[in-house]
Amino acid sequence: MTERTVELEVLRYDPDKDDAPGFQTYTVPYREDWVVLDAINYVKDELDRTLSYRWSCHMAVCGSCGMMINGEPSLSCHTFLRDCPEKIRIEPLQNFPVERDLVVVMDDFIDKLGSVKPYIVAKEERSVDDGEYLQTPAQLAKFKQYTACINCLLCYSACPQYALNDDFVGPAALALAHRYNLDSRDVGRSAREDVVASNPGIWECSFVGACSEVCPKSVDPAAAIQQTKIASAGDYFMKFLMPWKRK
Amino acid sequence: MSRRPYIREVSKTGWWLKQPRYIRYMARELTSLFIGIYVLILIAGLHRLSQGQAEYEMFLASAKGPVGLVFAIVALAFAIYHSYTWFEVTPKAMPLMLGKKHLPGAIIVAAHWLGFFVASTLLWLIVGSPV
Numbered sequence: 001m002t003e004r005t006v007e008l009e010v011l012r013y014d015p016d017k018d019d020a021p022g023f024q025t026y027t028v029p030y031r032e033d034w035v036v037l038d039a040i041n042y043v044k045d046e047l048d049r050t051l052s053y054r055w056s057c058h059m060a061v062c063g064s065c066g067m068m069i070n071g072e073p074s075l076s077c078h079t080f081l082r083d084c085p086e087k088i089r090i091e092p093l094q095n096f097p098v099e100r101d102l103v104v105v106m107d108d109f110i111d112k113l114g115s116v117k118p119y120i121v122a123k124e125e126r127s128v129d130d131g132e133y134l135q136t137p138a139q140l141a142k143f144k145q146y147t148a149c150i151n152c153l154l155c156y157s158a159c160p161q162y163a164l165n166d167d168f169v170g171p172a173a174l175a176l177a178h179r180y181n182l183d184s185r186d187v188g189r190s191a192r193e194d195v196v197a198s199n200p201g202i203w204e205c206s207f208v209g210a211c212s213e214v215c216p217k218s219v220d221p222a223a224a225i226q227q228t229k230i231a232s233a234g235d236y237f238m239k240f241l242m243p244w245k246r247k
Numbered sequence: 248m249s250r251r252p253y254i255r256e257v258s259k260t261g262w263w264l265k266q267p268r269y270i271r272y273m274a275r276e277l278t279s280l281f282i283g284i285y286v287l288i289l290i291a292g293l294h295r296l297s298q299g300q301a302e303y304e305m306f307l308a309s310a311k312g313p314v315g316l317v318f319a320i321v322a323l324a325f326a327i328y329h330s331y332t333w334f335e336v337t338p339k340a341m342p343l344m345l346g347k348k349h350l351p352g353a354i355i356v357a358a359h360w361l362g363f364f365v366a367s368t369l370l371w372l373i374v375g376s377p378v
Contacts, residue, residue: 015251071266097252105252138347160269163257207336208272223339230340 004030006081008039010051011091013098021098023089024048030081036088037065037076040102053102060216063150066093066157067102073157073214093157109153112169115195116177121188139184146179146224148217155211155221167200171211171221174202178224181231197232205229278329285322334359 005027013021026047028039037055044051055065058077065076068091070084081088096104126133155171162168177196181189195201205225212222238245263269288310295306309315337359338352 013253015249015253018253021253021255094255095257097254099250099252138344141347141349142344160262160272163262164259206276208269209336210266210268210272212339213268220339222336223342226336226340227342 006030006039006084007087008043009087009089010040010043010102011098012051012101013092014050015100032082034081035077036069036074036079036081036084036090039081039088040076040090051102052100061150063152066152066154067091068094068157073154075152075154075216078216093153095157095159095163096153104153106153108166109151109156109170109173112173113151113176116169116173116192117188118173118176118180120180120183120186121191122185123187133185135184142184143179143182146175146182146219149176149179149219149221150217152216154214154216155219158210158214160208160210161204161206165200165204168204169195169198169201171205171225172219174205174228175219175221175224178228181228193232193235196228197235202228202232275329275332278325278332281322281325282329285319285326288318330363334363 006029008026008028009023010026011021012018012024026043028042028047031038035058037058040051040053041055044053053065053067053076055077056062057064060075060078063075066073067076068074068089069076069079070089073093076090090102092098092102092104096106096108099105120133122133149172151172153172155175156162159168159171162170174196177192180186181192181196197203202225205222207222207226209222212220215221263273292303292306292310295302310319334356338355341355342352343350343355
C-alpha cells in the first residue's frame with residue numbers, strides 16, 4: 001500500500017538569487033494529527049534545509065508562524081492537514097514585504113504598535129512597595145478579550161485597507177490601544193489620541209471585518225476600532241458642547 | 248547575504264475579487280448606492296411638487312411605471328440587506344455590559360430589529376398608506 005501524501009506548493013524567494021518569488025512543490029507524508037507547520041518542518045528536516053520560515057511554540061500562543069494557507073491568513077500550527085485539500089499552497093503573509101521564503105518584514109507593524117503606547121500609562125508612579133494596581137472582575141471583563149492578541153499579523157494580512165494604504169495604523173495596534181484605553185488603571189487615552197483618532201488611525205478603517213474573521217484568538221479588532229470611532233466622535237462633539245472641558 | 252525585501256503589488260481595482268469576504272463587503276457598500284439613488288428620486292419628487300399639481304402627478308405616474316416600480320423593488324431589497332448587515336455588526340460597535348458579563352450579541356441585534364419595526368409601524372400609522 002502506498003503511503004498517503006500531500007503536496008505543498010511553497011512560495012520561495014532568495015534575495016541573493018531571485019528577482020521575484022516562485023513556487024516550489026514538495027511532497028510530504030500525510031498524518032492525521034499533523035498541522036501544516038509539521039509538514040513544513042518535515043520539508044526542512046528531510047527534504048530541503050534551505051527553506052526559511054518562523055515558528056516557535058507550535059500551540060497558537062507565540063504568533064510567529066502566520067502564513068497564507070490556500071489564500072487565507074492562518075497560523076500554520078493551528079491548521080490541520082486533515083482540514084486542507086491534497087494540494088496546499090503556502091505563501092508568506094500578504095501585505096508585508098517578503099524577506100526570504102515565508103519570512104516577512106514586520107518592522108512597519110512593530111513601529112505602529114509602539115506608536116499607540118501599548119502599555120499602562122498610570123496616573124502616578126507607584127513603587128513595588130506600594131503594591132499592585134487593584135482591579136475588579138467587572139473592570140477586567142471590559143477589556144479582557146483584547147488582551148489575547150499575540151501580534152501574529154493575520155489581521156494585517158487580511159485587511160484590504162492596510163493592503164491599499166501603508167499608513168493605516170491597522171487592526172492589532174488599534175485593538176491594543178483600545179484595550180489600554182478601557183483599562184481602569186490607565187490614563188493614557190489622550191496621549192494615544194494623536195495616532196489612534198487620526199485619519200490613518202481608526203478613520204481609515206471601513207469595517208470590512210476581515211481582521212476579526214481571521215483572528216485566531218477571537219480578539220475582534222474590528223469591534224475595538226468601531227468602539228473607538230464612537231468614543232472619538234463623542235469627543236469631537238463634546239468639544240463644541242462643552243468647550244471649557246478641555247482634556 | 249543581502250537584504251532585498253520583495254514587495255508584492257496589490258491591484259488597486261481588482262483586490263476585492265480575491266476573497267469572498269471582500270466581495271460580501273463590496274456588496275454591502277454597493278447597497279448604499281441604491282439607497283442614495285432612491286433619496287435623489289425623492290428629492291426630485293419634492294421639486295416636482297413645488298412646481299405644481301400637474302408636474303407632481305407626472306412624477307407619481309413615472310414612479311409607478313414599470314421602470315420606477317422595478318427600481319423601487321430592487322432598492323427595497325438592497326435597503327433590507329443594508330439594514331441586515333449593519334444590525335448584524337451592532338454588537339461589535341455597541342457592546343453592552345450587565346455587571347461582569349457582556350450582553351449576548353443576539354439580544355442587541357434583536358433589539359435593533361424591534362426598534363426598526365416599531366418605528367416603521369409608527370410612521371405608517373402617522374403618515375398612512377403612501378399609495
